[in-house]
Amino acid sequence: MLAASALVLAVAGCIGPRPSAPAATAVAPPPAWRTALAPGGPVRADWWNAFGDPVLTGLVARGLANNPDLGSAAARIDEARATERLARAQRLPLVGGSVPGTTGQTVSPLGTPSDAIGAQPAVSISYDLDLFGRLRQANRAAQAQLLATEGARDTVRLGIESSIAIGYITLRALDLRLAVARQTLAARAEGLRIARRRAETGYTSNLELRQSEYEYRATEQLVPAAQLAISRQENALSLLLGDNPGPIPRGVPLDRLATPAIPDGLPADLLRRRPDLYQAEQTLVATDRSLDSARAAMLPNLALTGSAGVALSTALANPIGVFTVGASILSPIFDGGRLRAQTDAATARRDQAAFAYRRAALQAFREVDDSLAGVQRSGEQAIALSGQRDALAGALRNASNRYRAGYSAYIDQLDAQRGLLTAELSLVQARADRLNAYVTLYQAMGGGWSPADITATTR
Template sequence: MRRAGLLLALPLAACVSAGPRAPAPAAAEVVAPPGWRSGTGRGATVDADWWTRFGDPALSALVARALANNVDVAVAAARVEEAHAAEALARAQLSPQVGGTLPETQGQTLSPLGTPSRAIGAQPGVTASFDLDLFGRLRQASRAARAQLLATEAARDTVRLATATSTASGYVTLRALDQRLQIARDTLAARGEALRIARRRFETGYSSRLELRQAQAEYAATEQLVPTAQLAIARQENALSLLVGDTPGPIARGLPLNRLTVPDIPAGLPADLLRRRPDLFQAEQTLVAADRSLDSQRATFLPNLALTGSAGLVLSTALGNPVGVFSLGASILAPIFDGGRLAAQEDAATARRNQAAFAYRRTALSAFRDVDDALAGVKRTREQAAALAGQVAAARGALQNATNRYRAGYSAYIEQLDAQRSLLTAELSLVQAENDRLTNAIALYGALGGGWQRP
C-alpha cells in the first residue's frame, strides 16, 4: 500500500497468552501478510488433522461432512467463481478488441449505354480497437478486481472456518446434553428408590405423610428433566444436520463428554498466528481493492487515448477485381465539463476506501480480543471444572451419609432431600463447565485462524 492512514500493522514479535493483554496496535501503514495461507494452499486454514486431537473419530468425521456438504460453503465457493470471472473481465479490458464484419449491399448501376443493371456486393473486413491506458485507469481496475478476488477467497475460507468450529461446538454441546440426560435418568432412578422407601415407611407408620409428599414432589421434579433434555437433544441434532447439509435426523456419537481431550495449549502463542485468520486477510484485500478503485477513478480525470483501425475488401458484381480498403485512427477523450459527476465519483471512492481502512483496523482488534477471550476461557473453565469435580465428590459422599442416617432413623428425610438436590446441581454444573472448556478450545482454534501446532 502506498498511503498511510488509520490502519494497522500486526506486531509479529508480540505474543498473546492467558496472562497480560497484548498492547493495542498502533496506527501504521498496512503491511500485507506474506505467510498467510501457507502450507497446502487454498482452504489450509481448516486443518482436518487438528480435530483428531480431541480423540473422537465421530467428531472428525462430522466436521469433514460439514466442510464437504454445507450449503453456506457451497455458496461461498460459487462467489469465488464469480469473482474469478469478474477478474478475468477486468483483465480483458487491457487487451485489444478485434471484430469482423460482413455487410452485403444491393443496388443498380448504369452501363455506358444507359442500360440499368443490378449489382450485388459485399465488404468483409476486420476492425480493431485498443485503449492505450496512458494513466493506468484500466490497470488499476484490473488490480482492484484481483484484490477483490483474493478477498472473496478469504471470505470462503472464513465460512469454512466458521462451519468447522460451529460443527465441533455443536457436537460437544450434543454430548453435554447426552450427559445431562444420563444424569437426569440416574437421578430419577435414585429418586424412585427414595420414593419407594418413603412409601413403605409411611405405610408401616415409621414416617409421616409429609415425607411421602416430599418424595413424590421431588420425583416429579426430576421426571420433567428427562423430556426437557430429550427435546434439547432433538433440536441440537437437527441443527447439526443442517450444518452437515442433511435433513433432520440422528447424529452419530463417539466418546462421552468426559473422555474428550482438550488439545495442549503452549504457554505462549505467537501473535503472527493471527495472520492466518482469513477474515483479517479479507479485510486487508478489501482495503487494497478500494485503494486501487480510487486510483482508477482518479485516472478518469485525465485524457484517454484510443487507437482504432479497420481493413477489408470491396467485392461487387459491378467491379472486375476486388478493391482493398483500410483506415487508421485515434481518438482522445478528456473531460471538460461534467457537472461534477467525476468529482462526486472520486469522493465516493475515497469514502469507500476510508471505510475499508477502519473495517480492517476493527477486524484486527477484534482478532486480538477473540484470542484473549478464548485463552482466558480455556484456563478459567479448567479451574472451574476441577473445583466442581471436588464438589461433586463431596456431594456424593454427603448424600451417602444422609441416606444412611435417614434409613437408620437418625435424621429426617429433608437432609437426604437436600443432599440429593446438591448433588444434582453440582453434576449439571460440572457438565456445563466441561462443555465450556471444550468449546473455548474450539473458539481458540477459530480465533487463531485454524489452530496451532503441537507443542
C-alpha cells in the same frame, strides 16, 4: 500534441494529491503477543481430530461436503472470477468483423446501365492505451476482490467446522445431562420407596413421604426436558450437515474427549492466517485499487482504432483494398462533477475498508484472548466442581446412613441430593464450556497452529 500535453497537466493539477489512508486504522498487537515462536508449517486443516473422536471427524466431513452455505460461497467465487476475467479483457484489443452487402446500378462508358452486386468485408481493431492505468488498476481491484471472496469462502468453511464441533460437544453434554437425570431419578425412586414403606409402617410421618414424592417429580421432569433439548440439538446439527432432521451418531463420551495442547506463547503473525482478516485485507487492497482507477478516469484517455478490408463488386475487375487508421483523445472538460463525486465515493469506500480491517484485527485479538481465558478458567471451574461433587456425594452417603439409622431428619438427605444434582449438572456444563473454548480458540487462530509451533514452545 502541445495542446494535449497542456490538457493533461491541467487535469492532473485539478485532481490534486492522492488522499492518504486514515492513520487511525493502524493496529499494533498487545504487549502480551510479543512472544515469538519458531516458524511453523501451515495451519492444520484437520484441527478437529485433536479431540480424538472419529465420529466428530466424520460429521465435519459430511458438513463440508453437503452444507449449502459452502455451495453459495463457491458460486460467489465463480462470480468474482468472471468479474476478474472481464476486467482483464478490458485491457486487450477489441477485434471485430463485418461483411456489408450492396446492390445498385452502374453505367458503362457507352451509357448502358447494368446491375451491380458488391460486398465490403472488413476487420476493425480498437485498443485503449490506458496511459494512466485506469484499466490496469481496475483489473488489480478485481483480482484483490477475488482473493477477498476466497477469504470469505474460507471464513464460511471455518465457521461450519467450528459450529459442527460445538454442536457435537453440546450434544454429548446433553447426553450426559440426561444420564445424570436418569441416575438421580433412579436414586429418588429408591428413596420414595423407602419413604413410603416407612410411612406405611408408621415409623415416619406422611410429611417425609410428600417431600420424597416432590423430589421425585422434580427430577422426573428433567428427563423429558433433556430429551427435548437433545432432539433440537440433533436437528440443528442435521441442518449444518446439509441433511434432513434426524438422529446423529455418537462417539466418545464428553468426559473422554481429548483436550489439545496449547503453546504458552502464540505470535501475532499467526492471526494473519485468519480468513476473515485476510478477506478484510484484500478488500482494503481492492478499494485502494478502485480509488486509483477512479482518479485515472479524470485524466485524458487515448484510444487507437483501425480497420482493413477489400471492396468486392461485379462492376469492378479487381478488388480494391481499403484501410483506415486513427486515434482519439477523450478528456473530461465539464461533467457536472460526476468524476469528482465518483473519486470521493471511492475514497470513502477505501476508508471504510481500512476501518473494517482495523476492527477485524482488534476482534481477532479479542477472540483469541477470550478463548484462552475460557480454556483456563473453565478448566479451573471444572476442577472445583469436581471436588464439590465428590464432597456432596460423600455428604449424601452420610446423610442417607444417618437417616436410615434414625439419627437425622429426612430434610438433610434431601439437601444433600439437591446439592449433588446441581453440582453434577454444573460439572457437565463446565466440561462442555472448556471443550467449546478449545474450538473457539482454533477458530480464532484461523484453524489452529502447526505442530512445529507446539514443539518449539516450553510448556
